[in-house]
Amino acid sequence: MTIDLILFLILALVAIATAIGMLMGRNAVYSALFLVLNFVTVAVFYLLLGAPFIAMAQITVYAGAIMVLFLFVIMLLGADALPKTDVLPWQKPLAIGLAIVLAVEATFLLVTKARPAGNILAPEVSVNTMDNLRELGMTLFTDYLLPFEVTSILLLVAMVGAIVLTNRQKKEEPN
Amino acid sequence: MVPVEYYIILSAILFTIGVLGVLIHRNALIIFMSIELMLNAANLAIVAFSSAIKSFSGQIFVFFVIAVAAAEVAVGLALIVEIFKSKKSIDVDQMSSLKG
Numbered sequence: 001m002t003i004d005l006i007l008f009l010i011l012a013l014v015a016i017a018t019a020i021g022m023l024m025g026r027n028a029v030y031s032a033l034f035l036v037l038n039f040v041t042v043a044v045f046y047l048l049l050g051a052p053f054i055a056m057a058q059i060t061v062y063a064g065a066i067m068v069l070f071l072f073v074i075m076l077l078g079a080d081a082l083p084k085t086d087v088l089p090w091q092k093p094l095a096i097g098l099a100i101v102l103a104v105e106a107t108f109l110l111v112t113k114a115r116p117a118g119n120i121l122a123p124e125v126s127v128n129t130m131d132n133l134r135e136l137g138m139t140l141f142t143d144y145l146l147p148f149e150v151t152s153i154l155l156l157v158a159m160v161g162a163i164v165l166t167n168r169q170k171k172e173e174p175n
Numbered sequence: 176m177v178p179v180e181y182y183i184i185l186s187a188i189l190f191t192i193g194v195l196g197v198l199i200h201r202n203a204l205i206i207f208m209s210i211e212l213m214l215n216a217a218n219l220a221i222v223a224f225s226s227a228i229k230s231f232s233g234q235i236f237v238f239f240v241i242a243v244a245a246a247e248v249a250v251g252l253a254l255i256v257e258i259f260k261s262k263k264s265i266d267v268d269q270m271s272s273l274k275g
Contacts, residue, residue, distance in 0.1 A: 005176075054218075139235055
């Protein structure tokens with residue numbers, strides 16, 4: 001049993017436990033904090049897989065920006081805990097049963113049908129942060145330049161959209 | 176050396192937990208967080224595959240997915256704030272009429 005495998009198993013346990021914690025959290029703030037831990041764990045997986053840039057982007061964008069936005073909205077709305085109203089009592093067991101079916105089928109199909117040849121690189125071979133960054137930058141700004149520019153427009157549109165959506169109410173008030 | 180199957184199984188489990196969150200929760204914010212969890216699980220699978228075939232394309236794809244997720248969260252949270260303003264609730268069961 002190599003050190004990689006031990007690391008993977010421990011981290012996988014943490015990832016699944018935090019995901020279930022997010023699911024079970026009675027308060028939306030706890031769910032958000034569990035999700036932050038889950039994102040950080042996934043970032044460590046990216047490091048194990050030899051993708052240091054993606055790992056850092058994951059921490060800054062997901063664990064940093066996105067979850068702070070979530071926490072901000074939870075606090076802003078004061079909607080951390082909804083009153084319990086069981087409209088459909090059979091919904092939860094049905095959902096759990098269907099989810100187990102989905103997990104088994106997805107795992108089976110992905111492992112048998114979509115498996116690429118070869119194993120994961122050992123990190124000591126693959127992780128050289130500078131090489132990874134250089135290679136990623138070169139590919140991003142040559143082969144993938146157009147998608148990169150389109151992404152910038154998408155972010156601009158999202159920003160304008162968010163401002164327009166939250167600002168509309170104020171303009172209508174004087175009428 | 177961790178076999179690529181282990182990463183795929185972990186990714187499938189995380190994705191399923193995300194699906195479960197969407198199915199059983201009625202708080203729009205937690206449903207949204209579950210969607211983020213599903214995006215993350217897919218990203219993990221993509222990076223695992225990309226690492227297994229020793230190619231950078233998967234990492235670039237994940238980079239774009241992260242950018243799109245950021246845009247999605249900005250617009251989605253703006254929508255949730257707007258829904259809360261008009262309905263005074265973010266319970267998805269309350270959002271049953273098209274008229275605001």
